[in-house]
Amino acid sequence: MLVRLQKIIADAGITSRRKAEELILQGRVAVNGQAVTELGSKADPARDHVKVDGKLLRRATRLLYLLLNKPVGYVSTVSDPQRRPTVISLVKNIKERVYPVGRLDFHSSGLILLTSDGELANLLMSRAAAIPRTYHAKLESQPKREDLARLEQGIVLDGQRTAPAKIRVVADREKPWYEITLIEGRYHQVRRMFERIGCPVVKLKRARIAFLTDDGLGPGRYRHLSPAEVERLKNWKAKK
Numbered sequence: 719m720l721v722r723l724q725k726i727i728a729d730a731g732i733t734s735r736r737k738a739e740e741l742i743l744q745g746r747v748a749v750n751g752q753a754v755t756e757l758g759s760k761a762d763p764a765r766d767h768v769k770v771d772g773k774l775l776r777r778a779t780r781l782l783y784l785l786l787n788k789p790v791g792y793v794s795t796v797s798d799p800q801r802r803p804t805v806i807s808l809v810k811n812i813k814e815r816v817y818p819v820g821r822l823d824f825h826s827s828g829l830i831l832l833t834s835d836g837e838l839a840n841l842l843m844s845r846a847a848a849i850p851r852t853y854h855a856k857l858e859s860q861p862k863r864e865d866l867a868r869l870e871q872g873i874v875l876d877g878q879r880t881a882p883a884k885i886r887v888v889a890d891r892e893k894p895w896y897e898i899t900l901i902e903g904r905y906h907q908v909r910r911m912f913e914r915i916g917c918p919v920v921k922l923k924r925a926r927i928a929f930l931t932d933d934g935l936g937p938g939r940y941r942h943l944s945p946a947e948v949e950r951l952k953n954w955k956a957k958k
């Protein structure tokens with residue numbers, strides 16, 4: 719997309735738009751190696767190399783942190799070869815690219831973080847951070863107490879033992895709801911764990927990520943994290 723040069727310079731945090739105009743008039747701005755001195759000139763910030771006084775501009779990308787309540791029927795990837803709706807399509811009026819932190823499967827609902835901050839995304843997904851994620855799972859049938867204890871202690875999935883989990887009943891019905899908290903995020907982990915004890919999950923919702931809940935956040939809605947929440951996530955490991 720073509721954008722006025724003075725805006726590109728201002729967006730990079732170098733100076734104001736007005737001062738950027740002066741820089742252009744003074745012949746201190748170059749686009750792809752060519753000096754540009756006309757004020758109406760435009761460039762594509764995603765492709766063109768804009769230099770001020772010989773120094774290449776870096777695009778200042780705003781670091782965004784969103785908490786989204788994913789409805790069932792959305793994929794938690796940026797694009798989908800099967801053309802199913804993505805979580806990104808639920809985010810409106812934001813020009814920065816944001817990416818989902820981890821996955822929540824197509825048939826599951828609940829909380830997922832989206833961010834443009836790759837560093838925080840890596841931290842949150844690292845094993846070391848051990849960010850707890852709490853799920854509510856509706857089961858096809860009543861599990862046995864000893865089977866739940868096995869799941870809590872850890873079972874072997876794909877040749878690797880699962881980390882200790884916490885499980886408690888939240889609605890004791892014919893098809894009961896259980897709450898399970900994991901500190902790792904392996905492929906379809908909750909579904910595979912309950913499947914292993916003969917109680918398939920019929921509905922699954924992520925209700926909490928660390929201290930973040932879906933309070934007031936309806937399905938399909940999202941909100942920005944506050945700076946304090948971002949700091950708390952960044953320091954999660956240190957705080958444990």
Ligand code: URA
Pocket residue numbers: 821822823824826905906907908909910922
């Ligand atoms: N466990 C699952 O089975 N599915 C998810 O989407 C997340 C955790």
